[in-house]
Amino acid sequence: MVKLTTSFVCQQCGYQSPRWMGQCPNCNTWNSLVEAVVSTSKQRSAHSAQHEKIEAVRLSDVKKEVYAHRTLTGIAELDRVLGGGIVGGMVTLIAGEPGIGKSTLLLQIAQNIKGEVVYVAGEESATQIANRANRLGVKSTHISIIESSDVDGVIGQISQMSPISLIIVDSIQTMTTSDLTGTAGSVGQVRECASRLSSWAKRSHVPVFMVGHVTREGTIAGPRVLEHMVDTVLWFEGERSEFLRVIRAVKNRFGATDEVGVFTMEEKGLIEVTNPSELFVGGFEGVGGSAVGVILEGSRPMLVEIQALVSPTKLAFPKRSASGIDARRLELIVAVLSRRVGLPLWDNDVFVNVTGGIRLADPASDLAVALAVASAFHDKPLPRGVVALGEVGLLGEVRDVIQRERRIKEARRLGYKTAITSKETRTVSEAIKRFISTK
Structure with missing residues (x-):
């Protein structure tokens, strides 16, 4: 029997409360708690739950070569920011203002990756993406498009498509799960969808790029916990009326956070600037x-x-x-x-x-x-x-x-x-x- 429970979640930090409060006690933000309805198929007590068998592994026995191998994106400026390329199972959130060139950059990455690339389109149709790829001259014979915003359906589909070299989700704010009744982009939906995609990436050892929207205040839309759930957070900066684009890492578990990549936006896409001076x-x-x-x-x-x-x-x-x-x-x-x-x-x-x-x-x-x-x-x-x-x-x-x-x-x-x-x-x-x- 489905049981509905209601909680209030802070849009800034993700704090949950059983009742509404004017000020979040965790981050002290006013009027940030919104109602989220959670549907659960069954409730299990701690005694009746079936726990997965867990084993401890010595740190010295862990295979270090897993993270030593990196896949180059084919874009030297981006590889510099990432610390030398993409690591298997790496979850990257790329954020920037609308129209700054996030989707363009991801299509260019998809073209350079060797192997199957899956592009999950939650915002645009397959026709729109194909038209952009054609304009950019992207060879898309190895790129598959999934037009869906259902995160569970997407995970089920990509789990059957083996092997996969890269997953692109555009964007995480459009993804939903039927386990939550909130609308797309709500705090609960963004957090849960990002969590499920991250868990799948770690299990499958497949890197995932997720596009993130920004608010008027210049912060990533959704709960702040989203930035903690991913391995890398990239900021794509620049003015839409200007040609210059700068990408920098504000978080990177596999590299430094003080590198920047410089591009110019032109008709054929993003062009690397090897000598910014x-x-x-x-x-x-x-x-x-x-x-x-x-x-x-x-x-x-x-x-x-x-x-x-x-x-x-x-x-x-x-x-x-x-x-x-x-x-x-x-x-x-x-x-x-x-x-x-x-x-x-x-x-x-x-x-x-x-x-x-x-x-x-x-x-x-x-x-x-x-x-x-x-x-x-x-x-x-x-x-x-x-x-x-x-x-x-x-x-x-x-x-x-x-x-x-x-x-x-x-x-x-x-x-x-x-x-x-x-x-x-x-x-x-x-x-x-x-x-x-x-x-």
Whole structure:
């Protein structure tokens, strides 16, 4: 006999409660508990349940070669982010805004994989996917499509299709199970479907890629536990109106999380950018307000151009606008320039932009930001062939950065002969006096 039970689940963290509460006691989020109806065919007590026989295995006896073998995706930028390729049984969640190119990337991966690939289409029809594959020039003779959102039916079908090299689920928010009466995309459905797919992947030793939607706040739709259930979480970033795409791993059980892959979106799909420095630096020199810095994304040094605009304001509170860097970091650098260097920025608006659409998190870009703002204030350009790398401290000092020589080598490879570092200039004020003519 089917018995219905009702519980309330937090949409943010997945916390369950037998009754509704205005605030989740686990994550303290307000109005996040939604009702979920669970249907169970039978209830078994702990004494009557039949337990599976469990055996302990010594860690030294585990076959280490299982994870040593990786399957390359055929996309070097993605393989770099994944840590060298796909591992058997690996469950990967790829998230990004609608239209950013997630489905395009997955089709290109499917084309490069040797062996049978199953594409589970929960959003689009087989015709739509075939049309996209044709537009991208994807050879799809080894790709099978399952048009279904029933996770149990999908698992039953792929279990009979042996051998399979890769499963693609587009998207996890459209999958449902009849064991839950909630609608597709609800917290319970997303969590249960992801759990069943992950369990099947581990048992079958077949890698699974799942597409995840994002909310308006920029978080993955569904319970936060979804990110804990998978092995790898990839973020696909970029503006739909721009051609640049950046993919990074925010979680990776089989590799590092500090690598990034850079692509450009073109008519024939995503094209790898093997030398991002040439893409991010425009070469527009001789104008005040521009400085070139060298950041480190994982093991890869990149040159970036930082542009600044300083304009007098009549407002009581001047604007501090940042695009591509943290706004609080910009406020800190502006405060150092005002207090330690003596630039009267309290009556000026300051705008800073990182060209190319990349976001900076490396503090080594601080000095380049400071020089760009100072250059814009004085309307004097930096000399040609100059790059800046250094962290700016609250005392106005320039601090050294990790792998300095490697960054300088990358800059010299691209024709930049002079590097402003903590070895040449101890303070920001000294760097401005030396490289920006204020006379």
